Amino acid sequence: MQAKLSVVALSVAAAFALSACGKKEEPAPVAAPAPIATPEVVVKLGHVAPMTGPQAHLGKDNESGAVLAIEELNSQGLEIGGAKVKFELMSEDDQADPKQGTIVAQKLVDAKVNGVIGHLNSGTTIPASKLYFDAGLPQVSPSATNPKYTQQGFNTAFRVMANDIQQGKVLGEFAVQQGVKTVAIIDDRTAYGQGLADEFRKSAEAAGLKVVANEYTNDKATDFKAILTKIKSKKADLVFYGGMDAQGGPLVKQMKDLGIKAKFLGGDGVCTPEFMKLGGPAADGEYCSLPGMPLDQLAKGPEFKQKFNAKFGYEIQLYAPNVYDAVMVVADSMKRANSVEPAKYLPEIGKTSMEGVSGKIEFDEFGDLKGGAITIYQYQGGTLNYVATLGGSPVAAAVAEVKDAAQAVAGAAEAAGTAAAAAGADAVKAGTEAVKAGAEAVKAGAEAAKAAAEKK
Numbered sequence: 001m002q003a004k005l006s007v008v009a010l011s012v013a014a015a016f017a018l019s020a021c022g023k024k025e026e027p028a029p030v031a032a033p034a035p036i037a038t039p040e041v042v043v044k045l046g047h048v049a050p051m052t053g054p055q056a057h058l059g060k061d062n063e064s065g066a067v068l069a070i071e072e073l074n075s076q077g078l079e080i081g082g083a084k085v086k087f088e089l090m091s092e093d094d095q096a097d098p099k100q101g102t103i104v105a106q107k108l109v110d111a112k113v114n115g116v117i118g119h120l121n122s123g124t125t126i127p128a129s130k131l132y133f134d135a136g137l138p139q140v141s142p143s144a145t146n147p148k149y150t151q152q153g154f155n156t157a158f159r160v161m162a163n164d165i166q167q168g169k170v171l172g173e174f175a176v177q178q179g180v181k182t183v184a185i186i187d188d189r190t191a192y193g194q195g196l197a198d199e200f201r202k203s204a205e206a207a208g209l210k211v212v213a214n215e216y217t218n219d220k221a222t223d224f225k226a227i228l229t230k231i232k233s234k235k236a237d238l239v240f241y242g243g244m245d246a247q248g249g250p251l252v253k254q255m256k257d258l259g260i261k262a263k264f265l266g267g268d269g270v271c272t273p274e275f276m277k278l279g280g281p282a283a284d285g286e287y288c289s290l291p292g293m294p295l296d297q298l299a300k301g302p303e304f305k306q307k308f309n310a311k312f313g314y315e316i317q318l319y320a321p322n323v324y325d326a327v328m329v330v331a332d333s334m335k336r337a338n339s340v341e342p343a344k345y346l347p348e349i350g351k352t353s354m355e356g357v358s359g360k361i362e363f364d365e366f367g368d369l370k371g372g373a374i375t376i377y378q379y380q381g382g383t384l385n386y387v388a389t390l391g392g393s394p395v396a397a398a399v400a401e402v403k404d405a406a407q408a409v410a411g412a413a414e415a416a417g418t419a420a421a422a423a424g425a426d427a428v429k430a431g432t433e434a435v436k437a438g439a440e441a442v443k444a445g446a447e448a449a450k451a452a453a454e455k456k
Contacts (some may be wrong), residue, residue, distance in 0.1 A: 048118035065323030122146035164373035168199020189242035197242030249278020325356035
């Protein structure tokens with residue numbers, strides 16, 4: 001009996017042993033895979049302007065506009081084409097010299113930048129544009145106004161401000177409004193200065209003004225007494241200058257020194273704080289123009305001025321808002337194309353429709369800004385004072401038109417409502433009378449039936 005129990009015990013033990021040996025171990029839990037980081041792509045934007053020389057203050061102003069735009073874009077954490085985008089600015093100095101402009105343009109092409117913001121001057125923008133076109137590289141100029149830039153047939157060329165045709169026309173019309181009869185014209189022989197002067201001349205002559213003198217200087221000159229002495233003998237009512245502030249300021253000062261009583265008028269190149277600084281008291285009361293509406297009258301203008309001044313510690317000189325907009329046009333086109341590759345986002349630039357700091361931005365088939373309002377300013381006490389906005393579609397006029405239309409619609413609606421209410425009242429009255437007449441007819445019928453029954 002004891003032997004049997006021992007055998008049973010051994011059998012049970014063996015069974016437990018076999019059971020233990022055959023038991024599968026539970027696998028260790030597998031750790032969740034680490035999230036895959038979103039790849040980052042660097043987008044290089046070239047920026048070109050004169051960073052040295054007489055126009056360096058304008059070049060720095062342009063660069064600051066680009067810096068502000070890029071910092072804001074990077075703060076947004078944009079993703080394009082499945083990658084996080086980091087914008088970088090590659091800034092180059094063309095010294096406002098056409099030859100240097102093509103040298104730095106080739107440098108940007110070789111660096112394979114994703115797009116170009118610039119150049120500042122028409123004289124450097126136009127020759128550089130051929131290199132960008134050959135490379136298929138989008139170029140958005142914030143300030144090159146010579147019409148030739150967008151008339152070369154380059155689908156890579158765009159600008160975010162009115163051109164010289166639009167500006168020259170308005171300046172000629174403004175001169176007529178000021179009672180001017182005779183005008184002397186000076187330009188600096190650059191693509192910008194000569195281009196603006198030529199367009200002003202066409203407009204002035206078409207409006208009946210007589211051009212009594214055509215004089216020329218250059219964008220490095222500081223002494224204008226020889227040409228001003230010639231102009232003084234012509235006794236012109238107005239001196240028009242096509243060029244930049246570095247020459248415009250001393251020119252207007254020397255006009256006063258020589259006793260020239262003619263008024264002075266210039267384009268955007270002299271519509272700057274630097275012109276007033278260089279011209280001193282002689283600048284007071286004179287006029288200039290700027291493409292677009294005043295920043296203070298634009299939806300995004302005051303906020304931009306505040307941010308710009310807070311960051312850089314100085315007032316906007318001239319084109320910084322347009323440079324900021326040019327950067328945003330490129331970024332917006334990349335987002336819509338979902339690509340930062342030039343060939344893929346280039347077609348989207350022409351489809352741009354956005355509210356920029358400088359106003360509404362849409363391009364025509366040539367790459368020119370649609371609309372093209374021009375604002376006239378007067379130098380007074382060291383500040384630029386708004387005079388009028390001519391051409392284009394001024395915001396104030398548009399607002400007034402909308403307001404007038406709204407009032408007209410409201411008036412029409414009120415009149416229609418009054419008429420409808422009167423018609424309704426008449427209908428109710430007529431219905432009431434009809435019901436009353438029907439009731440009387442029923443009553444008469446009942447009485448007739450009763451009389452007939454009584455006769456029977």
